[in-house]
Amino acid sequence: MKYLNLGCGDYFSKEREWVNLDFVSSYEGVIAHNLLQGIPFEDNSFDLVYHSHVLEHFSKEDGENLISECFRVLKPNGVLRIAIPDLEIIAKKYLDFLEQGISNPNDELIRANYEWMKIEMYDQTVRNTSGGNMKKYVRQDNMINEDFVIQRIGDQGRVMRNNFLNAKNSNKQVQSSEKKNTPSIITRIINKLKKVTKNKIIKFLDINLDHIAIGSFRLGGEIHQWMYDRYSLTSLLTHKGGFKIEVRDAFSSYINNWAEYKIDGKDNVVRKPDSLFIECIKK
The missing domain is CATH 3.40.50.150 (Vaccinia Virus protein VP39)
Incomplete structure (x- = not known):
């Protein structure tokens, strides 16, 4: 075989x-x-x-x-x-939480699940940066519907969530290390000159870096282009x-x-x- x-x-x-x-x-x-x-x-x-x-x-x-x-x-x-x-299940769950949200406008868990289903339906189609709103949602300090989100996306969500929490716990150590490694005044001057030169070239050529970055990302394969x-x-x-x-x-x-x-x-x-x-x- x-x-x-x-x-x-x-x-x-x-x-x-x-x-x-x-x-x-x-x-x-x-x-x-x-x-x-x-x-x-x-x-x-x-x-x-x-x-x-x-x-x-x-x-x-x-x-x-x-x-x-x-x-x-x-x-x-x-x-x-x-x-x-x-797509069928995504659409059904979206409509289900929509109806629940209308009937229970003050229920924060229903609202959170509704917001997640909107993200699950659209984010990977419309995002312009890696991870998009899905990454932002999973990286909330307090995600009240964490179990539901992990149930929906499995290992992907679990890994994203754990990476965020681990990075958050070690953030103070990273910030402390960065303070100890402040670049010298000569290095900062050189970096400033490079930035000024780069900006002048971009302005002269009339280049929109945001447009280039978005186009490059959207052609890079991460986004969803069709659903079934x-x-x-x-x-x-x-x-x-x-x-x-x-x-x-x-x-x-x-x-x-x-x-x-x-x-x-x-x-x-x-x-x-x-x-x-x-x-x-x-x-």
């Missing part, structure tokens, strides 16, 4: 049947490749193609091309498994050549030993709880 994990990030199997590919290789054995240029393998090469929280980072058109590529490299009767943020639910993704897979389409959970699959790879979760804990898991067979 031969399996392919696209956009694997930090979650992949090192078992010999797996080929792991990501936009940037951060681990030995992970192939670096830009999926906007297609999948770099021959037709009918794999028994399984898998990607988790990758498709939503492509535009609608590029996403359709990615699905076509997945079917191209799959063997006949091979399995395509996809995990994406579930079980209806739209099923339609897309059917159109591209899939059948026997099934909604799964993190541990069930056409692949008999899927749970053993511990990619979508382990010990009955789902890595991305906000996910819609869908599989299909290539005709």
